[in-house]
Amino acid sequence: xxxxxxxxxxxxxxxxxxxxxxxxxxxxxxxxxxxxxxxxxxxxxxxxxxxxxxxxxxxxxxxxxxxxxxxxxxxxxxxxxxxxxxxxxxxxxxxxxxxxxxxxxxxxxxxxxxxxxxxxxxxxxxxxxxxxxxxxxxxxxxxxxxxxxxxxxxxxxxxxxxxxxxxxxxxxxxxxxxxxxxxxxxxxxxxxxxxxxxxxxxxxxxxxxxxxxxxxxxxxxxxxxxxxxxxxxxxxxxxxxxxxxxxxxxxxxxxxxxxxxxxxxxxxxxxxxxxxxxxxxxxxxxxxxxxxxxxxxxxxxxxxxxxxxxxxxxxxxxxxxxxxxxxxxxxxxxxxxxxxxxxxxxxxxxxxxxxxxxxxxxxxxxxxxxxxxxxxxxxxxxxxxxxxxxxxxxxxxxxxxxxxxxxxxxxxxxxxxxxxxxxxxxxxxxxxxxxxxxxxxxxxxxxxxxxxxxxxxxxxxxxxxxxxxxxxxxxxxxxxxxxxxxxxxxxxxxxxxxxxxxxxxxxxxxxxxxxxxxxxxxxxxxxxxxxxxxxxx
Numbered sequence: 001x002x003x004x005x006x007x008x009x010x011x012x013x014x015x016x017x018x019x020x021x022x023x024x025x026x027x028x029x030x031x032x033x034x035x036x037x038x039x040x041x042x043x044x045x046x047x048x049x050x051x052x053x054x055x056x057x058x059x060x061x062x063x064x065x066x067x068x069x070x071x072x073x074x075x076x077x078x079x080x081x082x083x084x085x086x087x088x089x090x091x092x093x094x095x096x097x098x099x100x101x102x103x104x105x106x107x108x109x110x111x112x113x114x115x116x117x118x119x120x121x122x123x124x125x126x127x128x129x130x131x132x133x134x135x136x137x138x139x140x141x142x143x144x145x146x147x148x149x150x151x152x153x154x155x156x157x158x159x160x161x162x163x164x165x166x167x168x169x170x171x172x173x174x175x176x177x178x179x180x181x182x183x184x185x186x187x188x189x190x191x192x193x194x195x196x197x198x199x200x201x202x203x204x205x206x207x208x209x210x211x212x213x214x215x216x217x218x219x220x221x222x223x224x225x226x227x228x229x230x231x232x233x234x235x236x237x238x239x240x241x242x243x244x245x246x247x248x249x250x251x252x253x254x255x256x257x258x259x260x261x262x263x264x265x266x267x268x269x270x271x272x273x274x275x276x277x278x279x280x281x282x283x284x285x286x287x288x289x290x291x292x293x294x295x296x297x298x299x300x301x302x303x304x305x306x307x308x309x310x311x312x313x314x315x316x317x318x319x320x321x322x323x324x325x326x327x328x329x330x331x332x333x334x335x336x337x338x339x340x341x342x343x344x345x346x347x348x349x350x351x352x353x354x355x356x357x358x359x360x361x362x363x364x365x366x367x368x369x370x371x372x373x374x375x376x377x378x379x380x381x382x383x384x385x386x387x388x389x390x391x392x393x394x395x396x397x398x399x400x401x402x403x404x405x406x407x408x409x410x411x412x413x414x415x416x417x418x419x420x421x422x423x424x425x426x427x428x429x430x431x432x433x434x435x436x437x438x439x440x441x442x443x444x445x446x447x448x449x450x451x452x453x454x455x456x457x458x459x460x461x462x463x464x465x466x467x468x469x470x471x472x473x474x475x476x477x478x479x480x481x482x483x484x485x486x487x488x489x490x491x492x493x494x495x496x497x498x499x500x501x502x503x504x505x506x507x508x509x510x511x512x513x514x515x516x517x518x519x520x521x522x523x524x525x526x527x528x529x530x531x532x533x534x535x536x537x
Contacts, residue, residue, distance in 0.1 A: 008283035008290055011328065011361035011395070017280050018294055019332035019342065025252070025310055026336050031183040036175060039166045042184035043226070043339045048160040048170075051178030054152040058111040060087075061145040065102040065124055065132055066115040071140065073102035073132045087112065102132045111146055118145035153177070163339050185339035187228040191251035192218050194234045195242065195258040195267070196317060201234070213319045213384060214257045218326070222255065224413035225331055226338035237265035246271050246297075252310050252337065255330060258317030260291040268293070268314045277312065281329060285360040285398075288381030289324030291316045294333070318381040324363050327393060327410050347406045348373040348394075356400025365390035366409060373409055387412075 009017065031045035060066065066087065067073055086104020087094055096113040097103060105111070105118060123138040134140050153159060159177060164170060166182065174182055192215075199212035212234070219229045230251055235241050237259070246254055259268040272279065272295050281294040293314040311333060315325035335342065351372040354364055365386035366373040373394050376386035387393075392409040401407055 008285045008360075009281050011284055011286040014281045014284040014286070014292075014294075014328055015332050018329045019336055021280055021294060021296065021311060021333055022336045026185075026339065029186050029337075032186045033181045034184050035181045036171050036179065039174075039182045039184055040168065040171060042166045042182070042187075044160060044162050044164045044166065044170075045183040045185045045339060046162050047158045048164070048174060048177070048179075048182070050153045050155050050157045050159055052155050053150040054176060055147050055149060057093075057149050058115075059089075059147045060105045060107055060109050060111055060118045061147050062118055062120045063107050064105060064118050064120040064145070066097060066105040066111055067102050067117045067119055067132075067140060068097040068114045069099040069116060071100075071102075071132065071134050074100055075102055075126065075130050075132050077130070115146070116142055120145060163341050165340070185337075187226060188252040188334060188337040189230050189250070190222050190227040190253045190255060190334075191230045191249045192222070192232040193242070193245050193254060193256045194218075194232060195237060195256060197237045197265075199234065214315075214317070214322055217319070217384075218255060218257060218315070218322065221323075221326055221413065222330065222334070225326075225334045226340065227253070227334055237267070239267045239270060242267040243271045243274055246312065247275060253330075253333065254297075254312045255315060256312065257315045257322055260293055260314040260316055268312075272297075272312070284328060286324060286328060287357050287360050287362050288318060288379075289316050289321035289328065289363070290360065292321075292325035292329055294329045316381070319384045320365075320379065320387055321381040323384075323387055324393075327363070343411070346392075346409050346411060348409050349404050349406055350375070350394065350401055351403065353403045354394070354396050354401050356396050356398055359398050361398060362396035363393040363410070364396055365392075366394045367391050373407065 032042075034042060065073070065075075086106065087109045088106045089108035091109060093110060094112040097115050099114070102119070103112065111118070117140050119132070119134055119140060120138075123135045125133045125135070127133070159173060160170065166184065194212060194215045196212070198209050199215075201212055201215065203211075205211060215232050215234065219232045223229050233245060235245055242256075242259065246256075256268055259266045262269070275297060277295040277297045279293060279295050281292070284290055284292050286292075291314075293312075295312045295314070297310060297312055313325065313330045313333065315322040315330075332342075348366075348368070349372050351369060351374040354362070354375050356362055364379050365376040367376060367389060368374065368391050373392075375394065376390055378384075378386035390412065392411050395408040395410065397407075
């Protein structure tokens with residue numbers, strides 16, 4: 001393994017490296033065929049092409065009468081239509097309908113040969129004399145209320161691209177198009193290793209030991225990113241224990257927490273050297289979280305003979321720093337392995353100025369008030385109070401950003417939108433739509449004046465980017481990713497908390513709906529030391 005780098009990788013470069021790291025593995029992964037009943041929340045490994053025309057034959061769009069030619073129309077006699085129900089959905093092909101005749105037909109039923117239109121029940125009159133008359137206010141138009149064969153698609157048409165998330169609507173479309181099972185991307189198997197003798201798994205902190213916040217958080221977070229989490233293991237701060245756990249893991253990705261710096265019990269770097277791993281990222285110029293790392297593990301290891309994981313993501317031990325590592329390295333890596341396209345950037349103007357680090361990018365928890373990103377106070381590397389009520393993390397460039405400055409906002413899995421489901425062409429066309437729907441945001445302050453044209457249609461931007469990822473309707477929700485609704489009924493306590501200098505936590509909503517949210521007080525100030533002398537985060 002290469003010696004540790006002395007110069008950290010820039011934050012944008014680190015994300016790009018992580019996104020490219022598993023391209024080869026993703027390309028060679030065989031798709032998994034899953035029955036429709038098990039495909040929810042998976043990702044399509046191949047384009048979804050129609051196996052039949054939709055609709056497969058001409059059908060009636062309404063309850064009424066199938067007509068042949070101009071009216072009035074002769075209705076069937078009792079002998080001709082003994083059950084008086086006419087043509088129902090599910091019936092096979094019927095006899096041709098003679099010109100000048102009409103027959104009862106139900107919605108979804110196959111239109112008989114010779115039919116030229118369907119007359120809705122409310123628009124026709126059957127006086128009982130054997131003749132059907134159309135209302136004068138609703139003259140019959142050729143082809144009306146007939147769904148022609150292939151109106152939605154023809155057999156062989158591409159309905160959805162590879163990389164599409166399988167939602168309930170996708171399942172319905174696939175079934176209608178003739179599928180019993182779907183080719184899906186195999187979810188990468190991930191194992192989480194929690195390092196630290198000082199961590200407690202239950203009870204209150206005591207005797208110099210603290211509660212493990214990462215064990216309950218990292219696994220569900222990775223699952224929300226599309227991974228199959230094999231388990232979370234807690235290890236002692238012993239070099240051999242860390243080495244054995246990494247070397248023996250059968251996961252595609254091992255995620256460690258803690259031990260990535262150069263302290264006396266930081267065993268991740270020595271373990272990687274023993275395994276002959278290749279360091280792809282060794283430290284990132286970002287706060288919090290700069291000791292994070294990404295390594296490619298060898299394809300095989302003679303001692304022991306089991307295959308180690310393909311990649312290892314080393315997260316810092318501080319909770320918010322670990323979140324930074326999840327979004328910087330784990331998310332792009334897993335996005336590639338799960339076959340999802342990269343999300344489109346989601347810029348937003350800052351509601352207030354944010355102090356920057358002299359050299360490094362900062363990731364700051366924010367919530368949305370109207371259409372602006374409001375920085376949250378509790379953003380130190382060891383703090384989770386801010387991220388627990390955040391809608392995302394704002395990317396603050398070195399040197400900081402003024403009020404009104406457009407900054408990228410990284411969505412959290414439970415508040416994020418599903419832009420990655422869109423093809424690049426879809427994203428381009430939606431970008432054009434957003435430009436047409438822009439509004440002037442000079443009201444955000446003098447520093448934001450003149451940026452209105454550049455901020456065109458941000459609300460439309462995020463609305464068009466789809467529903468919240470929490471509504472992906474995957475097993476992620478049942479496994480703990482519906483955090484957006486947890487513990488957030490505190491909006492009514494905002495005034496009291498503002499007086500106490502704490503972050504208010506109004507119930508979070510998807511970013512697409514944030515323009516409807518009521519303003520809430522937000523505590524000001526930064527709790528993190530971002531001086532050049534700041535220690536490991």
